[in-house]
């Protein structure tokens with residue numbers, strides 16, 4: 001994975017840009033959704049093979065998982081705004097696998113599991129894999145992760161957030 005900060009920031013940005021009301025609960029659930037796919041490390045630790053459909057970067061990183069998860073949560077918590085909520089949650093969950101597919105290490109992402117078990121990377125792979133554990137995070141490795149995420153995640157998110165913010169301000173003052 002990229003770091004939890006990288007994944008969280010993308011979900012925050014998606015919520016701000018898509019949900020005009022910036023609903024707090026939706027924001028928290030979106031951030032949680034962007035981190036959720038890595039729960040598969042539990043299966044990994046229990047001895048499931050990395051490349052098994054349920055292994056790391058497997059089913060929980062797939063398009064089907066993001067669709068089902070986004071659908072369930074939006075129906076449970078956001079009945080009257082389910083389409084907006086679904087879009088935010090789907091994009092947040094999916095963004096995790098997309099970022100993983102741009103990382104420099106590990107195996108590829110199983111976007112099409114359970115229909116097809118291949119693992120994919122994008123041709124653009126510049127995001128450093130984040131070390132697991134706090135101590136290793138605050139090391140030279142961690143620093144490289146932070147720098148690569150600043151460049152390829154934080155700056156694009158910041159640009160989107162600013163465009164969104166000033167765009168809204170303009171429409172507000174016009175009204």
Ligand SMILES: [Zn+2]
Pocket residue numbers: 001037038057061096097100
């Ligand atoms: Zn992951």
